[in-house]
Amino acid sequence: MSNKINHSMSLATPDAQDISTKQKVALATGLIGLLILVLAFFNVDLPNRALFLALSLGLITIGTVIYSRDAYLTKLEGIKNDGVWFKSISSRGALGWALGIILTAFYVILYFYPQYLGLGKDGAANTGLISLFDPLSNLLSGRNASQWFVYGTLYTVAIIAFGYKFILKYRHNRYQQLRTISVMFFQLGFAYLIPEFMYVMNSDLPYYDLKSVWPLNYYIFDEWSVNGFLSNGNIGLALILFGIISIFVITPILTYKYGKRWYCSWVCGCGGLAETAGDSFRQLSSKKMSAWKLERWLIHTVLVFSVVMTTAMVYTYLGYDSNNFWLTRGVFIALVIGFLTLVFAAVLYFRGKELGKDAKMGAIGYFVVIALLLAMHFTGTTDNVFFVQGSALRSAYGIYIGSIFSGVIGTGFYPILGSRSWCRFGCPMAAILGFQQRLFSKFRITTNGGQCISCGNCSNSCEMGIDVRAYAQKGENIVRSSCVGCGVCSAVCPRGVLKLENDSMKGRINPTEVLLGNDVDLMELVNQK
Amino acid sequence: MEHIVIIGNGISGVTVARHIRKLSDKRITIVSAETEHFFSRTALMYIYMGHMKYEHTKPYEDYFWKKNRIELKKGYVKTVETTSKTLHFEGGDTLQYDKLVIATGSKPNKFGWPGQDLEGVQGLYSKQDLDTLERNAPNNKICNRAVIVGGGLIGIELAEMLNSRNIPVTFLVRENSFWNGVLPEGESAMINRHIKNHHIDLRLGVNLKEIKADENGRAKSIVITETNEEIDCNVVGLTAGVSPNINFIKDSEIETNRGVLVNRHLETNIKDVYAIGDCAEQRDGGIGQRRPIEAVWYTGRMMGETLAQTICGNKLEYKPGHWFNSAKFLDIEYQTYGWVFAKPRENEAHFHWKHEDDTKCITVCYDTTNNKFLGINTFGIRMRHDVFDRWLTEERDVDYVMQHLPEANFDPEFYKHFEKDILSAYNNNLQTA
Incomplete structure (x- = not known):
């Protein structure tokens, strides 16, 4: 039900009356930049590719910068959400749907039909859009562009240009600014430039974005990847060890101290795009209880899938004979089962009571994984696990999870499902970090006594679909596995009720019946249970 | 089964309903002519501003009411007949109650200005x-x-x-x-x-x-x-300003002044009829330094929390704790804990600090006879409710509060802190005073 009755029916300029002349010019500038990309896509022969590429990316960036400056710097510092639910693009209007369809189509072409982007097959020269990026790719790593280079470049430009916009939008909020600078840095450096330079130094090394941790980086333990690292001496060995340490040591420590936000809102590239280019869509995530239920099933299923898939992958290229290499199939399976059992037992021992009903679901999940692994070990032949080829399992994961879920749905559906639907429903890394955050972390969003007025700004702006208000209005701290710690709920709260912080584990979860400010006797009577 | 009827589905009425449900199996009906479901009145402005849509202002999903067996009736109560315990609606239908809670909130004041009822x-x-x-x-x-x-x-x-x-x-x-x-x-x-x-x-x-x-x-x-x-x-x-929205009971047996008169147990003069929230007026004057009519979100909620206990057999006085409130003036957030009046009362003094950017300031009120901390107003700096509540209960002196102000800071991480500036301004102030 919309409360606004003067909806513009115009497809071309809905709500254009809200846009200043300067913003229109900025919009046009950015669109010309995009037009160059479209022309290249349709194989228009652009004479000087380097010039046109620079022009295109430059215009897009400059357009975004001018637009943002006019939108935010002309006003006083503060929350800038006016009209978010009136604008067609950010309220699932015609523009939103149009953008969603264009983005989705782009992802489908990118993942499944790169030839339409102009990828030269079997050493043939690139054409179309990809060839436009050849000069930049040659500059950075001395090779022609691939569809992934094009994607990476556009992705990085988006995070930087819209990151700038986000920083201006929250120019009164240093938490928002610092974490945005952080994701811009990690995207530009770790995801984009460093892998290119690593290629220049040693072209045999597999692509490795150092900040991308398994299971988000699901291909790091693939045979070609591991062989690629191991055949490159100490540097390769160091890199793969770093990959293992990342997930087993660095991640748990940082998540214990700061919550999963250290990764999801400060480092991660998926999160980086969601927080910058996706910021206009954060309010579109569903806050319904039913969406939460779906989320819990979906994300943990993906996690189970990724654990089993990775184990199966590694398993298939290990041998039986310990004389060749100490890590045989038997030892590996035993290690995996041992580790999972250790985690499961520790959780039950330390947090069993707190988990209550969820402990049963966890137990079921655990036994399913163990059963699958054992079945794999005792039924598997050299090439087959579960009677299907290990590589088939891996490619199924790659297509359905790695491409369709994270890319096509995760990003293509920004204007429909909100900016973090991949992070929320699919990312197995988020599931692991969230599990730690919920059970073993100092992080929480503190609710400020009885000050909540249930207005709903916090829930509305939660990209992860957490009904923040449901906790705040009970005076209860928010301790949820899905919270990525973006801090926007705290920023938009008109009464100063929410604060992200790391504090002791004691009293972290504090359900109350009657809120602070009431009769002391009543509070004690009702809250002691 | 005892039937509790609540007129008004604002924060007061809904809070009392929710807490009665937690404590008992009584039949509960909430009556409202405004909207079908409870929404946050304080969020109305954000709908017009496009930050949210109406459905986002509803704190509970629509299934909540049925799940918790809270019946909702949309209708405008025209009269209340307390002898037969009957509500008469505008449409002519009626509803019987065993206990009645009046939680009808406020209406905007009009002071007889010429043209005050025009269109627009x-x-x-x-x-x-x-x-x-x-x-x-x-x-x-x-x-x-x-x-x-x-x-x-x-x-x-x-x-x-x-x-x-x-x-x-x-x-x-x-x-x-x-x-x-x-x-x-x-x-x-x-x-x-x-x-x-x-x-x-x-x-x-x-x-x-x-x-x-x-x-x-x-x-x-x-x-x-x-x-x-x-x-x-x-x-x-x-x-x-606003005043209690109680025209519909003016002709009933229920005693009213500006609001529905209630005692400390939130009972009206008629047995089994209670009033809470904006429309209730404390018969014996305000509690402590509070006003007899408190048209504030939090007090409505607290009255609801208290009355639910009484209705479910644990008779309780409405005894709110330390005063607190908050608001937002355009981009500047405001919170208050304890009492800071516009002008210091007898034996009171104010310490005022303002940041040079003109968007942040605090005022601390204390007792000049014993230096006791009485309250704080804070603008543009968020502070912790529980810390001030504790300091007020512990009757801390103002020096202690000023020295421990960093403990009360609730601003987001990485924000600039001003407690040092505030403390040195406070110390300078004492020397010159």
Whole structure:
């Protein structure tokens, strides 16, 4: 039900009356930049590719910068959400749907039909859009562009240009600014430039974005990847060890101290795009209880899938004979089962009571994984696990999870499902970090006594679909596995009720019946249970 | 099964219903003529500003009520017959109750201004008021200018709302500084400047003389008493406070004054009839330094929490703890803990600190006879409710509070802290005083 009755029916300029002349010019500038990309896509022969590429990316960036400056710097510092639910693009209007369809189509072409982007097959020269990026790719790593280079470049430009916009939008909020600078840095450096330079130094090394941790980086333990690292001496060995340490040591420590936000809102590239280019869509995530239920099933299923898939992958290229290499199939399976059992037992021992009903679901999940692994070990032949080829399992994961879920749905559906639907429903890394955050972390969003007025700004702006208000209005701290710690709920709260912080584990979860400010006797009577 | 009927589905009525359900199996019905489901009244402004849609202001999903066996009846209660325990609705139907809770909230004040009932003249309290505003002032082409009469919390919210749609606003405030009946001078003056920085035409120390109509009976201009200046406008917002919305019980046996008179147990003069929230008036005057009628979100909630205990057999007095409140003036957040009055009362003194950027300040009130900390107003710096609640209970002195102010800070991480500046200003102040 919309409360606004003067909806513009115009497809071309809905709500254009809200846009200043300067913003229109900025919009046009950015669109010309995009037009160059479209022309290249349709194989228009652009004479000087380097010039046109620079022009295109430059215009897009400059357009975004001018637009943002006019939108935010002309006003006083503060929350800038006016009209978010009136604008067609950010309220699932015609523009939103149009953008969603264009983005989705782009992802489908990118993942499944790169030839339409102009990828030269079997050493043939690139054409179309990809060839436009050849000069930049040659500059950075001395090779022609691939569809992934094009994607990476556009992705990085988006995070930087819209990151700038986000920083201006929250120019009164240093938490928002610092974490945005952080994701811009990690995207530009770790995801984009460093892998290119690593290629220049040693072209045999597999692509490795150092900040991308398994299971988000699901291909790091693939045979070609591991062989690629191991055949490159100490540097390769160091890199793969770093990959293992990342997930087993660095991640748990940082998540214990700061919550999963250290990764999801400060480092991660998926999160980086969601927080910058996706910021206009954060309010579109569903806050319904039913969406939460779906989320819990979906994300943990993906996690189970990724654990089993990775184990199966590694398993298939290990041998039986310990004389060749100490890590045989038997030892590996035993290690995996041992580790999972250790985690499961520790959780039950330390947090069993707190988990209550969820402990049963966890137990079921655990036994399913163990059963699958054992079945794999005792039924598997050299090439087959579960009677299907290990590589088939891996490619199924790659297509359905790695491409369709994270890319096509995760990003293509920004204007429909909100900016973090991949992070929320699919990312197995988020599931692991969230599990730690919920059970073993100092992080929480503190609710400020009885000050909540249930207005709903916090829930509305939660990209992860957490009904923040449901906790705040009970005076209860928010301790949820899905919270990525973006801090926007705290920023938009008109009464100063929410604060992200790391504090002791004691009293972290504090359900109350009657809120602070009431009769002391009543509070004690009702809250002691 | 005992039938509890609650008139009004605002925060007070809904809180009492929820807590009765937690404590008992009684049959519960909530009656409202405003909306089908509970929404957060404080969020109405954000709907007009496009931050949220109406459905986002509902704190509970629609299935909640059925799941918790709380019946909802949409209807306007015309009269209450307490002898037969019957409610009569406008449509002619009736409803029997065993216990009745009146939680009908407030309505905007009108002080008999000529033209106050014209088309285009409205208050801002209910969902209907919001819908009216959407019709009256959808954009700055249909509404070239709006005039707001009354400088309180709703007035400044309405100004912010209209501002978000680029509708020019003239803001008439009777006092010579914004909300200075409540805010100390330094704070009030800072808010005056902040309002003007938002290009709102703030007129201090002026009264509304009349609202003039055009040939269609719509408001076309207002006249200021002091200057006789006539200001053309399409919308006039009347935000000169609110009063209890209790006309429908004026003819019943239930005793009323400005509000429904209740004792400390929130009972009216009629057995099994209670009143809570904005519409209730404490019979013996306000509790402590509180006003007899408290039209505040939090007090409505606390009365609901308390009354549920009484209705479910654990008879309790309404004994609110330390006073607290909050608001937001355009971009500046305000919180208050304990008592800080506009002017220090007898044996009270204020310490005031303001940041040079003119968007942050605090005022601390203390007792000059024993240095006891009495309360704090904070603007632009968030502070912790539980810390101040504890300090007030522990009756800390003001020196202790000023020295431990960092403990109470609730600003987001990485924000600049000002406690050192505040403390040194406080120490300097003591030396010169």
